[in-house]
Amino acid sequence: MDDLKNVEIPTFFMCPISLELMKDPVTLPTGITYDRDSIEKWFYTKKNNTCPVTKQVLLDVELTPNHTLRRLIQSWCTLNPLSGVERLPTPRLPVNKPDILKLLKDLKHPNLRMKSLERLKVIVLENETNKRSMEAVGAVDYLANYVLKLDDHDYNNMTSSSPAGEDPDLLGFQLLTPVDEAISILYHMHVSQSGLHGLLIKNGDFVETLTRVMQRATSYETRTYTVMLLQSIFASSENMKLTPVLKTEFFTELIRILTDEISQKATKSALKLLINVSLSGRNKIRAAEAAAVPILIDIMIDSTDKRITEMVLMALDQLCQCAEGRSELLKHGAGLAVVSKKIFRVSPVASERAVRIVHSVAKFSGNGGVVAEMLQIGVVGKLCLVLQVDCGSKMKEKAIEILKMHARVWNNSSCIPRTLISSYPS
Secondary structure (H helix, E strand, C coil): CCHHHHHHHHHHHECCCCCEEEECCCCCCCCEEEEEHHHHHHHHCCCEEECCCCCEEECCCCEEEEEEHHHHHHHHHCCCHHHHHCCCCCCCCCCCCHHHHHHHHHHHHHHHHHHHHHHHHHHHHHCCCHHHHHHCCHHHHHCCCCCCCCCHHHHHHHCCCCCCCCCCCCCCCCCCCHHHHHHHHHCCCCCHHHHHHHHHHCCHHHHHHHHHHHECCCCHHHHHHHHHHHHHHHHHHHHCCCCCCCHHHHHHHHHHHHHHHCCCCHHHHHHHHHHCCCCCHHHHHHHHCCCCCCCHHHHHHHHHHHHHHHHHHHHHHCCCCCHHHHHHCCCCCCCCHHHHHHHCCCHHHHHHHHHHHHHHHHHCCCHHHHHHHHHHHHHHHHHHHHCCCCCCCHHHHHHHHHHHHHHHHHHCCCCCCHHHHHHCCC
């Protein structure tokens, strides 16, 4: 279709969103027709709830295939072969809800279970409409209840379907067990906010069950999909307000995923998950007790990825708000040094978080030894630099507060410019 730009396409064959020839035209209740791929992205990826042309709010999105227009487009393509136009294939129709429901009910029968899950996975990966149809018939509850009812036999059959070192994007893997397939389907459904809320509220033991999956699964992709599913659950705006106090085992498995370095996706999802659940005070303590802090510092030392460094500093900022987290940071030989080193070396976000961490340490754990170490390893010099460069006002305020806290100890330091000494109390 590269030569289409040299052909005059009838206006009503073009999608109002992409302004390209429609391959699978579908009509909204407003009467406007769009290409399926474009309108699905508008509704489901970009989270809009209006018709792009009429701006009418749609409470229930129903995409009706426009067969007449599709046939006209296919006929037009057939009549223009010399212009490089290829005939568009007839698109596969989205699966209907009764067929999905039958497959879900087949999960109750052991001899039909694997075949049903494999078909459901194909359906969910086909298009966004199928994802929404699956959720509409209750697939989230069916699959969650199946995972909740896993017994020791199911767990013992969770064998690795791929060796270490496979493509980290996890594309093309054939997951072999019902557990693998169920977790993969739930993740790829991209469950709605209300559906994610239900997973946490209606299925009270679901998080604990997913923790057991992470404990027992030897398949890298299953562990990755599990942590990504958990991250989606706790990233939900409603669920963030209801984050429960999680068990130590949850944090142990989260740290194990970070330590194993399964993939970039797994690492980033685990870090996001740690940040979200650590908003709760008790969870901060549990994470620190699970040795999250030294692992985070080691990741920051080795990582060259800007986003990973930012997320590590966000997580450390959360954990250093509790005594256990600060203690672990100070025990690590490179803890304070590597945090201060990231100021002005990664991004404004990283710099601000690093200063916040130093502030927490200086304010709540600033004994004589710590204060002396901060001067020795160059933390005080970095704080003085913060005052002299153009950066956020909140960051400057934190730096000034830290310097004033321990002014009597640092007052005569050669790293502090004389012009700044007058701002300290005597």
